[in-house]
Amino acid sequence: MPTSPTHQTLSVLVENRSGVLARISGMFARRGFNIISLAVAPSDDERFSRINIVIDVEETSVEQITKQLFKLVHVVKITELHPSEAVERELLMATVAAGADERGRVIEVVGIFEGKIVDVGSAQLTVMLAGEPDRLDDFEDLMRPYGIVELQRTGRVALPKLDRQAAPRLRATGKAS
Amino acid sequence: MKLTGAQALIKSLEMESVEVIFGLPGGAILPAYDPLLDSPIRHILVRHEQGAGHMAEGYAHVTGRPGVAMVTSGPAATNMVTPLCDAYMDSVPMVAITGQVSRPAIGTDGFQECDTVGITRSVTKHNELVMDAADIPLLVRQAFRLATTGRPGPVLLDLPKDVLQAEADWAWPTDGEVTASLPGYRPTTKGHPRMIKEAARLISGARRPVIYAGGGILKSRAAEALRQLAERTGTPVVTTLTARGAFPDDHPLGLGMPGMHGNYTAITAMQQADLLIALGARFDDRVTGRVSSFAPEAKIVHVDIDPAELGKIRRPDVPIVGDCRLVISEIVRALAGMEQVDRSEWRSRISGWQERFPLHYDPPDPGGPLKPQYVMEVLRDSAPEGTVLVSGVGQHQMWASQYWRFTEPYTWVSSGGLGTMGFSVPAAIGAKVGRPDRTVWAVDGDGCFQMTAQELVTASSERIPVKVAILNNAYLGMVRQWQEMFYEERYSEVYLSPDLPDYVKWAEAMGCVAFRVEDPDEVQPIIEKANAIDDRPVVIDFRTDAQEKVFPMVPAGYSNDDVVVHPSQKPGGEKVVQ
Numbered sequence: 008m009p010t011s012p013t014h015q016t017l018s019v020l021v022e023n024r025s026g027v028l029a030r031i032s033g034m035f036a037r038r039g040f041n042i043i044s045l046a047v048a049p050s051d052d053e054r055f056s057r058i059n060i061v062i063d064v065e066e067t068s069v070e071q072i073t074k075q076l077f078k079l080v081h082v083v084k085i086t087e088l089h090p091s092e093a094v095e096r097e098l099l100m101a102t103v104a105a106g107a108d109e110r111g112r113v114i115e116v117v118g119i120f121e122g123k124i125v126d127v128g129s130a131q132l133t134v135m136l137a138g139e140p141d142r143l144d145d146f147e148d149l150m151r152p153y154g155i156v157e158l159q160r161t162g163r164v165a166l167p168k169l170d171r172q173a174a175p176r177l178r179a180t181g182k183a184s
Numbered sequence: 185m186k187l188t189g190a191q192a193l194i195k196s197l198e199m200e201s202v203e204v205i206f207g208l209p210g211g212a213i214l215p216a217y218d219p220l221l222d223s224p225i226r227h228i229l230v231r232h233e234q235g236a237g238h239m240a241e242g243y244a245h246v247t248g249r250p251g252v253a254m255v256t257s258g259p260a261a262t263n264m265v266t267p268l269c270d271a272y273m274d275s276v277p278m279v280a281i282t283g284q285v286s287r288p289a290i291g292t293d294g295f296q297e298c299d300t301v302g303i304t305r306s307v308t309k310h311n312e313l314v315m316d317a318a319d320i321p322l323l324v325r326q327a328f329r330l331a332t333t334g335r336p337g338p339v340l341l342d343l344p345k346d347v348l349q350a351e352a353d354w355a356w357p358t359d360g361e362v363t364a365s366l367p368g369y370r371p372t373t374k375g376h377p378r379m380i381k382e383a384a385r386l387i388s389g390a391r392r393p394v395i396y397a398g399g400g401i402l403k404s405r406a407a408e409a410l411r412q413l414a415e416r417t418g419t420p421v422v423t424t425l426t427a428r429g430a431f432p433d434d435h436p437l438g439l440g441m442p443g444m445h446g447n448y449t450a451i452t453a454m455q456q457a458d459l460l461i462a463l464g465a466r467f468d469d470r471v472t473g474r475v476s477s478f479a480p481e482a483k484i485v486h487v488d489i490d491p492a493e494l495g496k497i498r499r500p501d502v503p504i505v506g507d508c509r510l511v512i513s514e515i516v517r518a519l520a521g522m523e524q525v526d527r528s529e530w531r532s533r534i535s536g537w538q539e540r541f542p543l544h545y546d547p548p549d550p551g552g553p554l555k556p557q558y559v560m561e562v563l564r565d566s567a568p569e570g571t572v573l574v575s576g577v578g579q580h581q582m583w584a585s586q587y588w589r590f591t592e593p594y595t596w597v598s599s600g601g602l603g604t605m606g607f608s609v610p611a612a613i614g615a616k617v618g619r620p621d622r623t624v625w626a627v628d629g630d631g632c633f634q635m636t637a638q639e640l641v642t643a644s645s646e647r648i649p650v651k652v653a654i655l656n657n658a659y660l661g662m663v664r665q666w667q668e669m670f671y672e673e674r675y676s677e678v679y680l681s682p683d684l685p686d687y688v689k690w691a692e693a694m695g696c697v698a699f700r701v702e703d704p705d706e707v708q709p710i711i712e713k714a715n716a717i718d719d720r721p722v723v724i725d726f727r728t729d730a731q732e733k734v735f736p737m738v739p740a741g742y743s744n745d746d747v748v749v750h751p752s753q754k755p756g757g758e759k760v761v762q
Contacts (some may be wrong), residue, residue: 021368022367022368022524024640025307025313026301026302026313029302029305030305033305033306034306037306041237068495070495071492071495071496074491074492074494075492077491077492078309079368080309080330080368080369081368083360083599084368140746163461
């Protein structure tokens with residue numbers, strides 16, 4: 008997964024209605040925009056859901072993607088989160104081949120990365136790691152030699168970095184503006 | 185008060201002041217057709233669902249009010265896809281109502297089931313599957329709000345049969361409730377004051393400005409505001425295919441249509457402008473030619489109600505999101521007191537092009553075939569005041585747009601963005617229903633006519649006296665033209681035959697009066713005969729010259745600098761380079 012600023016996260020507040028994800032993914036497909044990852048969950052208000060979309064901004068401008076998203080009636084608010092202005096995290100779970108010989112080394116790497124062992128089999132371990140996406144990439148690289156049997160990543164979720172001195176350069180655009 | 189979903193639907197349409205529905209019943213929509221019998225709403229029974237959709241579009245084009253089409257599920261809904269896409273591309277306000285299988289059957293591949301909201305999602309401004317009869321009034325109000333405000337467009341409601349049969353309490357939502365129910369829909373109509381001032385500053389300082397008027401002028405009812413802006417600043421105006429009629433062709437500042445088959449002056453004025461004022465236009469490829477060499481020296485003021493259009497193709501120097509009518513009026517106000525630079529050199533350059541490169545076609549050889557452009561000229565000169573002109577798509581469409589003299593908005597109905605062959609007959613019927621006081625002429629090609637001609641049965645039985653002029657050159661003419669010019673005259677699958685079908689017999693079989701014209705001397709008298717008939721549809725089969733090509737032409741993918749004019753205007757027909 009690319010981690011350079013060729014991507015950007017859009018945090019999209021949508022009406023919690025059937026088909027809303029299809030509307031969004033359909034619009035991306037139709038206009039040739041690329042989605043790198045996608046995370047959908049209910050928001051704190053049951054009428055709305057929050058969709059975190061990581062987009063490829065090398066091919067298409069964020070501006071055009073955001074504007075086309077806004078045209079969807081069920082999209083209520085879009086917050087653009089530039090990687091340098093956001094805290095991004097992702098969750099990874101992987102089942103790794105770890106027989107008697109390798110088990111110790113796998114556990115050691117998981118420990119270094121502050122991951123967790125969540126399931127133990129006779130010749131395999133299922134491990135879990137939450138963190139910044141490129142840290143997950145590193146972890147994945149280190150696990151690969153042992154043999155990754157199965158792997159799932161959630162796609163990143165993100166929130167704007169908090170104010171320390173000046174106001175953060177966060178661009179939240181409501182439709183009323 | 186309890187109503188069935190079907191009763192609530194029809195009552196909601198009445199509350200929205202719908203006066204006519206174009207439709208065709210079937211299994212899933214059956215319940216809605218029963219309360220329709222007791223409603224003052226007129227229903228026009230079409231012969232194919234695509235016809236219902238284009239009629240709704242034609243109605244909307246001339247009245248400015250949303251056209252309504254109602255059909256059943258499955259194949260009827262898929263037949264509605266083309267008109268929905270057409271309306272979406274040209275921002276035509278339209279509400280489509282489709283039947284759906286009953287809720288328990290959804291997803292089971294039931295008889296005449298299809299995923300209508302899935303299929304139409306990308307060709308509608310919005311669509312909804314209605315899962316509760318109690319929601320019908322609100323969803324109908326939402327549909328009309330969405331179809332007619334912001335950037336207009338088609339909205340579809342998909343109604344399962346058992347929802348139409350279920351009973352629910354009737355309550356008509358207030359404006360405020362509709363607004364509250366659409367938290368993600370707040371179109372911006374007022375332009376940003378700083379941008380408006382900046383636009384006015386650029387306009388008064390420009391030496392070679394051109395107003396690039398698009399269909400948004402008509403949608404926002406801004407023709408009068410546009411005229412004020414043009415006259416106040418002495419700025420010439422081009423009107424795109426979808427904006428024909430938005431500015432009078434006979435006005436000294438009117439340059440006519442730009443683009444692939446626009447006239448030389450409109451194309452070249454845009455190319456050499458130092459400022460383009462794009463109003464409700466979207467820099468379509470048919471207008472810009474090769475984008476990288478389009479109007480290279482021009483700064484851009486771009487006004488559109490759809491923010492996504494600003495910067496989609498060409499980055500504007502002054503982007504203004506807003507309703508064209510409001511924004512133009514604000515710009516005119518901001519211009520007050522601003523000094524304006526001298527533009528006499530620009531105007532004389534423009535009139536030089538107009539003199540040197542008027543629209544031109546070769547007069548017919550004695551005894552030779554009829555020229556389609558000549559038919560258009562006679563049709564134009566014989567047309568009663570206020571005639572509405574409708575076209576299909578292809579050569580005849582370009583000749584219609586080129587040779588007509590538009591003096592009034594809402595007198596031109598055509599399929600621009602989608603380029604839907606077969607549009608004209610049903611769209612003309614819808615236009616005539618919307619403006620029964622006007623003469624409605626459909627100019628059609630023989631290829632187009634064969635796609636939707638059966639709607640003339642609808643016109644005859646409903647006594648909707650439209651007139652159809654078929655420019656019958658026995659070819660898919662525009663494709664033929666491309667094959668002649670770009671495929672070394674290798675004609676592939678473009679010949680149609682002039683007399684199969686026999687258009688006169690066919691039209692007569694559909695209850696129309698029909699004529700055939702081959703001789704140039706007959707053009708005028710037959711058109712006058714047609715104009716005099718007002719109790720049934722008329723069809724004229726004009727046998728026209730198959731060799732005739734549409735000029736000027738900017739070949740696809742070429743720069744607008746490479747406009748090809750009529751061969752007689754440049755020896756050998758080579759391109760004119762400034």
